[in-house]
Amino acid sequence: MDEKQTEISTLGEFGLIDHLTKDIKLVNTSSLKGVGDDCAVMEYKDTEVLVSTDMLVEGIHFDLTYVPLKHLGYKAAVVNFSDIYAMNGHPRQITVSLAISKRFTLEHIEQLYSGIRLACEIYGVDLVGGDTTSSRAGLVISITCIGDAPKDRIVYRSGAKDTDLICVSGDLGASYMGLQLLEREKVASAGQKDFVPQFQGKEYLIERQLKPEARRDIIEELEKAGIKPTSMMDISDGLSSELRHICSASNVGCRIYEDRIPIDYQTALMAEELNMNLVTAAMNGGEDYELLFTIPLHMHEEIKKLPGIKVIGHITKPELGCAMITRDGNEMEIRAQGWNPLAATKEETPQ
């Protein structure tokens, strides 16, 4: 942050947009026209169009004390791709709207954009438009992602059926533990000039929090294996919350097993170190960006062959409700205790 710093106002809105987007190449055949007109233009002849949108607000969703701008850009893009994969589709285009306060320079915004563009490159997505304006305080990032899927491949939340198996990709709770760790080191660093944060042996937690990936690989694996989930969503607010969404949209109940919830050993160690409940972190931590999906019972053998996917339970009739079977054999109701961005509101300035 002590490199050359250019005030954004010296470029103006169009100068800034030109600068940030001048060498963008479009890679998807559906992207006909990108940045530079009133609208982006796309062509989707034989597929359905999917649209998802997410807004990230400084001080609510991220803290620039410990989140590098490049990582933030990468994550902001990837969480939108994740929503498209969660419908069994493929992300194709994004638009990026930014509100920037005066403390951000051109170089800061370049870092943010470099993260967004890296994510686009890796996932094969075109940046086709956006809006750049100022804010009175802090940074706001709003990204809309457009994707596609053949009509018969789209998976909604509402298709889960009694006896379906409930599956989860990857592992849960690591991102939340990464956040706890970053917060702890932030507090420890307060007022110290040459503070070195203690992340050894916990790199996975930090990476899951700062640079999550969307599970394109799982979508591709499932397709190759000829498995179409009956319902699916990505885990952004926490497994509990997402399970309840699927059960409510599908009008079913569920049973999952505590000892089947996939947890990385770094997550477990960190929970112990912080004296936190591990299962609570895995169930309610959120920001995992793993896929939660259901498949018909008879596909049990096929799904077992796929690495990185775990069957954690099954769908039931609606009257049985949503519950977890604990290690000691008790049933515990699953309640949506996912992160609520609206309860997290803190007003900083008197209005």
Place this chain on the structure above:
Amino acid sequence: MDEKQTEISTLGEFGLIDHLTKDIKLVNTSSLKGVGDDCAVMEYKDTEVLVSTDMLVEGIHFDLTYVPLKHLGYKAAVVNFSDIYAMNGHPRQITVSLAISKRFTLEHIEQLYSGIRLACEIYGVDLVGGDTTSSRAGLVISITCIGDAPKDRIVYRSGAKDTDLICVSGDLGASYMGLQLLEREKVASAGQKDFVPQFQGKEYLIERQLKPEARRDIIEELEKAGIKPTSMMDISDGLSSELRHICSASNVGCRIYEDRIPIDYQTALMAEELNMNLVTAAMNGGEDYELLFTIPLHMHEEIKKLPGIKVIGHITKPELGCAMITRDGNEMEIRAQGWNPLAATKEETPQ
């Protein structure tokens, strides 16, 4: 604002979204699935897909001292529709992302949404998704609009040719004058309890600023008359700025005539009252949301028959640059002095 007020945190994010979107009906055949999954799903078989996005930030783009929330919602939606019309397309879906600070109650957000939904109803657009989160200070609205147009109907900024006629719909500068008036009355009202603002005879200016409309009617008129513009955009930043965009994208120059610029008499009276330059207001004021477009010279007779459209000049070879012929016959270079949101940055809180 002294009606019943409900704290948003009592509903939570999903409760709020359910509440705001529960009775939304989809009217476009292209809208397959709206709010309630990871993505909205749309079908665009024989048309191209258009996407535009805009972000509005409290304290930068609007001042809730004099902008009612319902009007704000209406305007936020309409300015996005305007971008789609400016490509000669039709808006079909929007997603709405909000960041809300603690001082906003459920009733406030209902008012904002009622304006958005009214705009959707009038323009036949479906609200299909969004994101609702909190901000630390103030309100941020990010709207993305999706629309369609047959491939051969889309009009870009880049198609203007030498000798084309330059046309403008409606009149210019009124919205800017409305803003000046609102600002003046805000200053005058400071500290007064029963202040009554003086808007008599200036209703048009206030309406243009607070409740602009997108020119769907012009798009439909042009189609009926068999006129396809060679280039087009909507006037959001001011005529000067937009003319330069078209000339630069089309690699042409232009000549417009000061005495041809359409100005309403209320705009003229207000400019005199405030001792401001009328032409500057009309050229650089912005937020007119009128359409600026070019048509081939031979269509002169056809365009003259259409009400509400004025020919203000013509396109030239690029080496002639962009200029306005003043009333006294002088040539004045047109410079983009449109509103620059990034220069307008004011940081309110120390970061």
